[in-house]
Amino acid sequence: MMAETTGTDRIHLRRAIELASNGNGLVKPNPVVGAVVARGEEIIGEGWHERFGSAHAEINAIEACGLSDLAGASLYVSLEPCCHEGKTPPCTDAILQAGIRRVVIASDDPTEKASGRGMGILRDEGVEIVLADDDIAASARLLNQPFRKHAKAGRPWVLFKSAMSLDGKVATSVGDSKWISGEESRALAHRWRVSLDAVVVGIGTALADDPQLTARPDGSPVELASQPRRVVFDSLARLPVSSKLVSAAREIPLILVVSRAAARAETDALEAAGVQVLVATGENEPARVRSALDQLGAFGVTSLLLEGGPHLAGAFLDAGEIDEVRLFLAPILLGGRTARDPLEGEGVERISEAIEALTFDSERVGKDLLVTARLREW
Secondary structure, three states: OOOOOOHHHHHHHHHHHHHHHHHOOOOOOOOOOEEEEEEOOEEEEEEEOOOOOOOOHHHHHHHHOOOOOOOOOEEEEOOOOOOOOOOOOOHHHHHHHHOOOEEEEOOOOOOOOOOOHHHHHHHHOOOEEEEOOOHHHHHHHHHOHHHHHHHHHOOOEEEEEEEEOOOOOOEOOOOOOOOOOOHHHHHHHHHHHHHOOEEEEEHHHHHHHOOOOOOOOOOOOOOHHHOOEEEEEOOOOOOOOOOHHHHOOOOOOEEEEEOOOOOHHHHHHHHHOOOEEEEOOOOOHHHHHHHHHHHHHHOOOOEEEEEEOHHHHHHHHHOOOOOEEEEEEOOOOOOOOOOEOOOOOOOOOOHHHOOOOOEEEEEEEOOEEEEEEEOOOO
16 A cells, blocks of 8 residues: 655645746646655755756756755655656656655656656665645646646647626627726736647637737747747638738747638648648537647647637537636626627536536736636546
């Protein structure tokens, strides 16, 4: 039987989870990971995975110990140590070389190349393994929902973001929607763009707003390497070659999701301009959403920020592919029978069929109220 975590273990695991969050937006599509080396209550070294392709958290924590003798020390890590050769050597090798004989792990690695193998290798070498199975494990899993969904389902984790009035409207009856939310809310949304792999809109939004869909958290674009891929769902390939999205396609990847009904001449022109075209198959919109997500996942896209509009958001909801919702509620009223709702699609017929959130939280962001609901856990 595997040993249970102690009170001291839990303190150090929480610190490892806290350290892991420092990698948000910097290590994608890798998971964020934090690690602590401690002897009893004393922390000897700590670290986190800082950038994609750089040393992993375990290596940084061990190196932070300097020349300290690690005999009798324990390693606390937010995610199961890797045992495969990637951009960096296996962390299991570094742990064994350091002489650490006890490893306490907050959460498993669900990928096929890991999935318990790292723990097995260490255990075979005589290292005591302790795996958390309580609220600490849940906290560690929540850090890496995109990584976990991609590993388990092969599709990106989807965050739906919208801004609405007090009466639940995202645009007036004539389509005006700028700006419902305040400056602080828009800046926060741009930070979410940086942290995720791609930002998604429908063709209606693309035609109405001619957006850039770049991340500009401080008002100016971040470096190109940190920009999310832009994805437009455009069944008939109507996106103009002259649009801002297409104009920047050779610098910042742009993916157009079309249906089989799209004209070949239109898709050829867009591809010639640097746009990557995906053909989503299926008899209805939810099926085509799932088809597109399968293809995006195969390209290594692990997370999407779904920004609109209501038609596309409804198709994602009907497909069962919205994992988390973040809604900015602004202190304004719009009214109007034909004003737009945030989600369209088919929806459910009965309240008893409604999707119930696993968690439901709120906080003030400037003049707005941000409501966050997690719909699924991976």
